[in-house]
Amino acid sequence: xxxxxxxxxxxxxxxxxxxxxxxxxxxxxxxxxxxxxxxxxxxxxxxxxxxxxxxxxxxxxxxxxxxxxxxxxxxxxxxxxxxxxxxxxxxxxxxxxxxxxxxxxxxxxxxxxxxxxxxxxxxxxxxxxxxxxxxxxxxxxxxxxxxxxxxxxxxxxxxxxxxxxxxxxxxxxxxxxxxxxxxxxxxxxxxxxxxxxxxxxxxxxxxxxxxxxxxxxxxxxxxxxxxxxxxxxxxxxxxxxxxxxxxxxxxxxxxxxxxxxxxxxxxxxxxxxxxxxxxxxxxxxxxxxxxxxxxxxxxxxxxxxxxxxxxxxxxxxxxxxxxxxxxxxxxxxxxxxxxxxxxxxxxxxxxxxxxxxxxxxxxxxxxxxxxxxxxxxxx
Amino acid sequence: xxxxxxxxxxxxxxxxxxxxxxxxxxxxxxxxxxxxxxxxxxxxxxxxxxxxxxxxxxxxxxxxxxxxxxxxxxxxxxxxxxxxxxxxxxxxxxxxxxxxxxxxxxxxxxxxxxxxxxxxxxxxxxxxxxxxxxxxxxxxxxxxxxxxxxxxxxxxxxxxxxxxxxxxxxxxxxxxxxxxxxxxxxxxxxxxxxxxxxxxxxxxxxxxxxxxxxxxxxxxxxxxxxxxxxxxxxxxxxxxxxxxxxxxxxxxxxxxxxxxxxxxxxxxxxxxxxxxxxxxxxxxxxxxxxxxxxxxxxxxxxxxxxxxxxxxxxxxxxxxxxxxxxxxxxxxxxxxxxxxxxxxxxxxxxxxxxxxxxxxxxxxxxxxxxxxxxxxxxx
Numbered sequence: 186x187x188x189x190x191x192x193x194x195x196x197x198x199x200x201x202x203x204x205x206x207x208x209x210x211x212x213x214x215x216x217x218x219x220x221x222x223x224x225x226x227x228x229x230x231x232x233x234x235x236x237x238x239x240x241x242x243x244x245x246x247x248x249x250x251x252x253x254x255x256x257x258x259x260x261x262x263x264x265x266x267x268x269x270x271x272x273x274x275x276x277x278x279x280x281x282x283x284x285x286x287x288x289x290x291x292x293x294x295x296x297x298x299x300x301x302x303x304x305x306x307x308x309x310x311x312x313x314x315x316x317x318x319x320x321x322x323x324x325x326x327x328x329x330x331x332x333x334x335x336x337x338x339x340x341x342x343x344x345x346x347x348x349x350x351x352x353x354x355x356x357x358x359x360x361x362x363x364x365x366x367x368x369x370x371x372x373x374x375x376x377x378x379x380x381x382x383x384x385x386x387x388x389x390x391x392x393x394x395x396x397x398x399x400x401x402x403x404x405x406x407x408x409x410x411x412x413x414x415x416x417x418x419x420x421x422x423x424x425x426x427x428x429x430x431x432x433x434x435x436x437x438x439x440x441x442x443x444x445x446x447x448x449x450x451x452x453x454x455x456x457x458x459x460x461x462x463x464x465x466x467x468x469x470x471x472x473x474x475x476x477x478x479x480x481x482x483x484x485x486x487x488x489x490x491x492x493x494x495x496x497x498x499x500x501x502x503x504x505x506x507x508x509x510x511x512x513x514x515x516x517x518x519x520x521x522x523x524x525x526x527x528x529x530x531x532x533x534x535x536x537x538x539x540x541x542x543x544x545x546x547x548x549x550x551x552x553x554x555x556x557x558x559x560x561x562x563x564x
Numbered sequence: 565x566x567x568x569x570x571x572x573x574x575x576x577x578x579x580x581x582x583x584x585x586x587x588x589x590x591x592x593x594x595x596x597x598x599x600x601x602x603x604x605x606x607x608x609x610x611x612x613x614x615x616x617x618x619x620x621x622x623x624x625x626x627x628x629x630x631x632x633x634x635x636x637x638x639x640x641x642x643x644x645x646x647x648x649x650x651x652x653x654x655x656x657x658x659x660x661x662x663x664x665x666x667x668x669x670x671x672x673x674x675x676x677x678x679x680x681x682x683x684x685x686x687x688x689x690x691x692x693x694x695x696x697x698x699x700x701x702x703x704x705x706x707x708x709x710x711x712x713x714x715x716x717x718x719x720x721x722x723x724x725x726x727x728x729x730x731x732x733x734x735x736x737x738x739x740x741x742x743x744x745x746x747x748x749x750x751x752x753x754x755x756x757x758x759x760x761x762x763x764x765x766x767x768x769x770x771x772x773x774x775x776x777x778x779x780x781x782x783x784x785x786x787x788x789x790x791x792x793x794x795x796x797x798x799x800x801x802x803x804x805x806x807x808x809x810x811x812x813x814x815x816x817x818x819x820x821x822x823x824x825x826x827x828x829x830x831x832x833x834x835x836x837x838x839x840x841x842x843x844x845x846x847x848x849x850x851x852x853x854x855x856x857x858x859x860x861x862x863x864x865x866x867x868x869x870x871x872x873x874x875x876x877x878x879x880x881x882x883x884x885x886x887x888x889x890x891x892x893x894x895x896x897x898x899x900x901x902x903x904x905x906x907x908x909x910x911x912x913x914x915x916x917x918x919x920x921x922x923x924x925x926x927x928x929x930x931x932x933x934x935x936x937x938x939x940x941x942x943x
Contacts, residue, residue, distance in 0.1 A: 211887060211908045245910035253905055320830060402890035404883060449828030449840060451699060452851035461828060461851045470843035472831035504783065508590060511781035526632055529590045531624030 188235045193257050195227075201256050202226035203272050206291040208259065208396045209233070209250040212408035217247065218287045226291070262397040266371055268296040279305040282415050284441050290394035290412065296370045297390035299338075304361045304390065308338035309481050310417030310438065312431040313347025314424040318456050321347050321424030324448055326354035328421065331474025333360020337481055338389075340365065340417045342409065343382050345375060347423045347431070352385055362389040363416060367409040368401035369393060392416075406430060414438035419480035421446040421471055425459025432459050435468065444480040446471035502545075505530065509538040510547055510557075518554035567614045572636050574606075580635050581605035582651050585670040587638065587775045588612070588629040591787035596626065597666045605670070641776040645750055647675040658684040661794050663820050669773035669791065675749045676769035678717075683740045683769065687717035688860050689796030689817065691810040692726025693803040697835050700726050700803030703827055705733035707800065710853025712739020716860055717768075719744065719796045721788065722761050724754060726802045726810070731764055741768040742795060746788040747780035748772060771795075785809060793817035798859035800825040800850055804838025811838050814847065823859040825850035881924075884909065888917040889926055889936075897933035 195201055203226045210217035221229045234251070236244045263270065271278050271293045279301045282289055295301060311329050313321055329339045329351040338361035341348040348364075355362035362385055368374045370391045373382035385391060394412065395405060410430055414420055414437035422445070425431040435445045447468040450457030464470055471477055502510065505528075512527035513519070519527075525535045539555055542548035546558040574580055582605045589596035600608045613630070615623045642649065650657050650672045658680045661668055674680060690708050692700055708718045708730040717740035720727040727743075734741035741764055747753045749770045752761035764770060773791065774784060789809055793799055793816035801824070804810040814824045826847040829836030843849055850856055881889065884907075891906040892898070898906075904914045918934060921927035925937040 209908065213883065214908075246908055246913060249904040249910055250908050320832070324831065402887065404887050404890060448831060449836075449843065449849070451830055452703065452827060453699070457828075458851075461849050464828065464843060464849035465855070470828070470840050470849070472837075472840045476844070504592065508781070508783050511783060525628040529588065529593075529625055529629050531628055534625060 190231070190234055191251075191255075193255055194230070194234060196231055197227065199226045200270070200272050200292075202230045203292040204256040204259060204270055204396070205230055205254055207294070207394060208254050208256070209247040210291070212290070212394055212405055213288075215287060218289075218291075221291065222287060259396045259398075262371055263294060263296075266296055266397075268294060268370055268391075271295055271301060277302045279416060281305050281308075281418070282412070285411060285415050288411060292394070294370050294393045294396060295390060297386045298388070299361055299363065299390040301363070301390055301392065304338040304363060305340075305416050305418075307336060307481060308340050308361075308363070308417050309477060310340045310413045310420040310434060311347070311351035311423060311477075312341055312413060312420065312425075312434050313351075313422055314426055314429060314431065314456050314459070315345040315347075316426065316456065317346035317350070317424045318454065320450060320454070321448075321456055322350040325350035325423040326357070328423065328448075328471075328474050328477055329354030329362075330358045330360075332477055332481075333358035333362070335474070335478055336360070337478065338363060340413055342366075342413055342430075343373070343375075343378055343385065344430075345378065349378050349381055351423070352381055352389075356384055356388060359388075364389070364391050365409055365412045365416065366391060366393040366401070367395075367405040369395055369397040369399040371397040372400070374401045407433065410434040411437045414443060415441055417443065419444040419446060419477070421448065421477055421480070422460055422463055422468070423448045424450060424454075424456045425463070426455060427458045427462065429459045432463065435463055439467070444469060444483065446477060446480050448472065505534060506538045506541055509535060510542060513542075513548055513555055513557045515557050518551050518556045520554040524555060569610070569613050570630075570634075572634055573609070573613060575610055576606065578605045579649070579651050579671075581609045582671040583635040583638060583649055583775070584609055584633055586673070586773060587633050587635070588626040589670070591669070591773055591784055592667075594666060597668075597670075600670065601666060638775045638777075641750055642673060642675075645675055645776075647673060647749055647770075650674055650680060656681045658795060660684050660687075660797070661791070664790060664794050667790060671773070673749050673772045673775060674769060676765045677767070678740055678742065678769040680742070680769055680771065683717040683742060684719075684795050684797075686715060686860060687719050687740075687742070687796050688856060689719040689792045689799040689813060690726070690730035690802060690856075691720055691792060691799065691804075691813050692730075692801055693805055693808060693810065693835050693838070694724040694726075695805065695835065696725035696729070696803045697833065699829060699833070700827075700835055701729040704729035704802040705736070707802065707827075707850075707853050707856055708733030708741075709737045709739075711856055711860075712737035712741070714853070714857055715739070716857065717742060719792055721745075721792055721809075722752070722754075722757055722764065723809075724757065728757050728760055730802070731760055731768075735763055735767060738767075743768070743770050744788055744791045744795065745770060745772040745780070746774075746784040748774055748776040748778040750776040751779070753780045786812065789813040790816045793822060794820055796822065798823040798825065798856070800827065800856055800859070801839055801842055801847070802827045803829060803833075803835040804842070805834060806837045806841065808838045811842065814842055818846070823848065823862070825856060825859050827851065884913060885917045885920055888914060889921060892921075892927055892934055892936045894936050897930050897935045899933040903934060 333355040339355035341351045343364035420438035445468045447460040447463040508528045704726045712734040718734035720730040722743035799817035824847045826839040826842040
């Protein structure tokens with residue numbers, strides 16, 4: 186029995202075939218991925234198109250969507266939005282996605298002025314709770330701002346809460362940011378973040394593996410996390426509940442050999458429970474943007490962001506001098522004989538120590554013996 | 565030249581010799597420790613007593629204190645306080661201290677009804693910032709209370725802040741607690757914690773390696789930390805500044821092969837900076853008493869303190885059913901043909917999935933097709 190192939194099918198156009206596969210197979214359909222990888226996108230698609238209905242069950246589930254499929258229409262919608270489709274091998278294709286192996290998407294639907302390959306050469310995923318607190322939102326914004334300032338692209342999911350704060354932080358620094366959507370790039374979700382998502386589309390990139398018109402389903406949310414994890418060179422979780430999508434992204438990142446950071450918070454805050462769980466299972470504790478940058482550039486120059494502390498004058502003293510310092514009275518002077526007893530030193534060692542301490546202004550000789558110098562005692 | 569030995573010296577009394585060594589050598593004096601270890605306490609002491617002054621410099625530093633030394637007086641003070649001296653080999657001697665090797669103290673000056681050996685068989689050091697916040701104090705009290713309830717003794721340093729809160733928590737649970745002091749057990753420090761320290765002496769134990777009358781010097785504070793770390797089977801830090809004694813205790817514990825835990829806090833709190841630093845260098849993130857107990861009893865039954873969360877009805881659904889659930893409209897019913905397209909399933913797979921969902925109350929058939937069941941959608 187001969188089958189009439191649809192007019193849009195071109196057996197020589199692998200790119201068009203990938204576009205069709207992104208429509209007929211759900212994200213996470215590994216059978217489809219292996220089928221396409223084994224035969225090539227167009228040849229695999231032809232087998233589905235030519236299959237007698239109900240002969241091969243697994244192919245039937247892709248055929249169910251074929252009637253409504255028209256890649257020319259999908260590409261037309263995308264073009265009107267100024268978008269483009271990327272397939273593996275394209276100059277703009279992000280190499281980090283190849284780490285997904287057979288879970289690599291068929292293609293990416295992309296909108297925005299950014300160059301996906303260039304942006305993901307140095308990128309971090311900053312993700313977290315939808316039900317975030319001001320603490321989490323503030324930190325996500327601050328860390329994303331700092332990353333963007335350092336030329337690190339911020340990848341997130343455009344969700345409420347931490348995701349949105351991360352995109353905002355990167356945009357504030359006029360830095361690169363990528364929103365990976367679980368729906369078509371023509372129908373931003375959630376709607377309440379519409380303005381933000383359009384700003385990302387105007388300054389950075391919107392990315393999705395599903396074609397225009399697709400709604401964000403639970404399955405697509407789950408598999409979207411692997412794209413966020415793969416596009417970031419590291420993943421940082423800022424607030425996450427005990428069960429959360431951010432934790433899935435973190436475990437995807439770990440599975441890909443990417444560094445995972447988690448921002449601690451009060452143990453009394455349910456919004457940080459997922460972060461603490463991650464810290465207990467190997468995530469790196471991250472408290473400052475420099476520590477995020479270290480995860481992304483592990484071999485780069487590590488910034489020393491140690492808080493600048495006033496050094497105590499006794500910090501570098503040898504232990505013997507510390508003991509003499511401890512023995513020195515604050516007010517009434519003590520003779521060297523009693524200082525030797527208190528400090529447990531012989532006369533010669535005491536004398537040389539007192540000399541060093543006097544030079545530092547820590548000991549003061551006078552009638553009746555020695556006492557503390559003008560430097561205040563700091564405990 | 566013959567030397568007159570002091571009347572208190574008995575060459576056969578190793579215990580009395582250790583008492584003298586604890587007076588004439590400062591904590592941390594490894595030369596004294598090795599000298600005593602090599603010759604035995606009494607023989608080593610005799611060598612010091614007989615040394616011609618200024619002949620052997622290192623012995624001179626111990627001689628400096630000999631004139632003021634009288635072990636009978638020190639022991640008398642202790643007895644009047646109801647205390648006792650412990651030396652290695654005593655039935656009450658805490659074996660964990662032997663892990664210190666040559667840094668083991670000569671003896672311990674002890675006050676209180678507790679049995680040091682028994683208490684330290686299952687103990688945790690809970691230490692932290694003097695400049696703690698209500699958050700840190702609250703957590704220290706809570707964790708110590710929970711440990712005491714579980715029969716785990718709480719070891720700390722009786723300092724302001726976290727230490728005091730830890731002792732208070734253990735006392736509230738009528739549990740064992742040990743305060744390791746940097747001064748003599750007859751002169752509690754800090755004075756502001758006098759009531760608390762007396763409560764510890766009445767219900768638990770005060771412990772010091774320096775004799776009665778000794779003041780708390782910087783050197784003694786530093787070396788005191790090793791005793792806290794060694795007496796605890798694990799060390800947990802609850803709030804600590806970037807530089808802190810608690811961090812020293814933590815690194816002593818790590819050096820002894822003990823587990824180290826740190827309680828996270830807001831990254832915006834300077835009082836948690838030391839804890840986050842510890843988390844970045846290998847400490848275990850600790851948020852609940854069960855996690856502290858795990859550090860102390862790593863092979864014991866791990867308590868499952870996972871927060872009890874309402875399970876979403878779709879948690880255990882196979883992916884194919886999730887896809888159908890996502891495809892089901894909330895209000896206007898959809899025919900099976902369109903559901904198959906949206907979900908990407910063939911007719912047979914769709915029908916069996918709808919059957920399962922209907923049983924769970926997640927799908928509802930009716931005129932015109934299927935829609936969501938009465939269970940609300942939870943995203």
